[in-house]
Amino acid sequence: MKWKQLLLVMAVSATSAVGSVWVYGKLNTQKSSLVLSSDGKLPVNYAGFNGTVTGAPADAIDFTKAANAAVPAVVHIKTKIAAKKISNGLSNNRGGNGGMDDFFDQFFFGPGGGNMIQPEQRASGSGVLLSEDGYLVTNNHVISDGRGGEAEEITVTLSNKKSYPAKVIGKDASTDLAVLKIDATALPYMVYGNSDNLKLGQWVLAVGYPLTLETTVTAGIVSAKGRSIGINSRQSNSPVESFIQTDAAINQGNSGGALITSEGQLVGINSAILAPNGTYAGYGFAIPVNIVRKVVSDLIEFGDVKRGYLGINYNPSQSQNESMVKQAGVKDGQGVFVQSVPADGAALAAGIKKGDVIIKLNGNAVSSGIEMSGHLASLKPGEKVPVTYIRAGKEYTANVILKGTASKIDDVSSAEIVGDRLGLELENIDAAKAKQYEISGGVKVKKIKSGGPFSGTRMEENFIITTVNGRDVKNADDIGKYMSDGSGRLKLEGIYPGYNGTYTYQIKLDDGDSDF
Known part of the structure; x- marks a missing residue:
């Protein structure tokens, strides 16, 4: 009897459990897996879900076709710079005296006295093939010798292990791109996509030869667009940056490789990483293909890049630009403050004035000058570009016809631009004053602005700047050329008329901290 009662209890329990699960499942399928608003609608940011979010798993994405299409078109580039004798700036006044003098000269200087031997570099x-007859694109820094030239030997190896010598067709340090050519036919090559169509969270693949490995494919998503990290300023005074940021693993050796969509279209050229130890730390950066396409076309056709110039001057320091934008009445601090408009520029002809804040270029929102230059990099001289700006709290749009040459910056506007960035009122000294002070040239500090980077130093008015970071300056334009993109320390050296000695003042450009 006890066994029958026990079995009955177990049966009832099992039936109840199964029934509860079935009822819960029925009820749950009628509800969204997301919390809805009080009126039963999805938040506006879920508009792409067509009003329903069921929580069903997304369709599986197959990367095999894209990888198989890209791997044959991505190449391994190896460079060689032969050993050479370089001067270390030291003279050997003892050479030839014999004995211990010659021994020390050989030991410290090597044969030839003040010259040193730079060993062979590899x-x-x-790189990415772009045509069946052997044109390919890579990074400028991949084929550079580090001094503005290119490596003496460049070898391109395909995925099938065939190797070819390559010649440089053209290079552009501003975008960190270079075009090479190998003598071959019937080659595989990549199809251009449209980087403007990329969306945050979209799957992408990075293809290249990292860490001297063979062809490697990694997957990730688009983490951000329009990134500026200041890295191209290391090789150019007019850097262009509007990077695609991705968490697809990118390491040393990936530079110049392909960033592709899951459909196999080329959307970027992998260019940089930011990592404390020099290897992958969660994100990498690629040059958008819409910039690549324009630069490659110009380099092949003209040998250099034909840029379209807007004709404005702006502060390259993001923090100071934001401050000026807010002072102009743009509350969110977004946009590019126009510091001056050269008389020969395209912007002035379209009605843009000093003090305007540009918020859109060709329909793209801009928040910094370098971001704006990234959008300009895909445009050509003569193109008509809509520019949206704010003036006195009102929004306007002007159609600017881009020019093919940079505008001339006169001494006054150059001193004003540089001075605004440094928090100084500057004035170029004339030749007579320079001769009187026994210097080749310089820039006088007429006023130190309150709250500016140098207001916390011991600098006084009438200080004459003669060098910036160890390089001689003759006018404010020279100071502008030598200043970095807004990060790192800036060291000014100079004199006070009537006083002996050289005085030095240092600041950190990003936050204005002084060190004196």
């Missing part, structure tokens, strides 16, 4: 990177 490096490697990646």
Whole structure:
């Protein structure tokens, strides 16, 4: 009897459990897996879900076709720079005296006195074939010798292990791109996509030859667009940056390789990483293909890049630009403050004035000058571009016809631009004053602005700047050329008329901290 009662209890329990699960499942399928608003609608940011979010798993994405299409078109680039004798700036006044003098000269200077031997250098990177007859794109820094020239030997190896010598067709340090050519036919090559169509969270693949490995494919998503990290300023005074940020693993050697969509379209050229130890730390950066396409076309056709110039001057320091934008009445601090408009520029002809804040270029929102330059990089001289700006709290749009040459900056506007960035009122000294002070040239500090980077130093008015970071300056334009993109320390040296000695003042450009 006890066994029958026990079995009955177990049966009832099992039936109840199964029934509860079935009822819960029925009820749950009628509800969204997301919390809805009080009126039963999804938040506006879920508009792409067509009003329903069921929580069903997304369709599986197959990367195999895209990888198989890209791997044959991505190449391994190896460079060689031969050993050479370089001067270390030291003279050997003892050479030839014999004995211990010659021994020390050989030991410290090597044969030849004040010259040193730079050993042979080898490096490697990646590249992407763009035509069946052997044109390919890579990073400028991949084929550079580090002094503005290119490596003496460049070898391109395909995924099938065939190798070819390559010649440089053209290079552009501003965008960190270079075009090479190998003598071959019937080659595989990549199809251009449209980087403007990329969306945050979209799957992308990075293809290249990292860490001297063979062809490697990694997957990730688009983490951000329009990124500026200041890295191109290391090789150019007019850097262009509007990077695609991705968490697809990118390491040394990936430079110049392909960033592709899951459909196999080329959307970027992998260019940089930001990592404390020099290897992958969660994100990498690629040059958008819409910039690549324009630069490559110009380099092949003209040998250099034909840029379209807007004709404005702005502060390259993001923090100071934001401050000026807010002072102009734009509450969110977004946009590019126009510091001056050269008389020969395209912007002035379209009605843009000093003090305007540009918020859109060709329909793209801009928040910094370098971001704006990234959008300009895909445009050509003569193109008509809509520019939206704010003046006195009102929004306007002007159609600017881009020019093919940079505007001339006169001494006054150059001193004003540089001075605004440094928090100084500057004035170029004339030749007579320079001769009187026994210097080749310089820039006088007429006023130190309250709250500016130098207001916390011991600098006084009438200080004459003669060098910036160890390089001689003759006018404010020279100071502008030598200043970095807004990060790192700036060291000014100079004199006070009537006083002996040289005085030095240092600041950190990003936050204005002084060190004196």
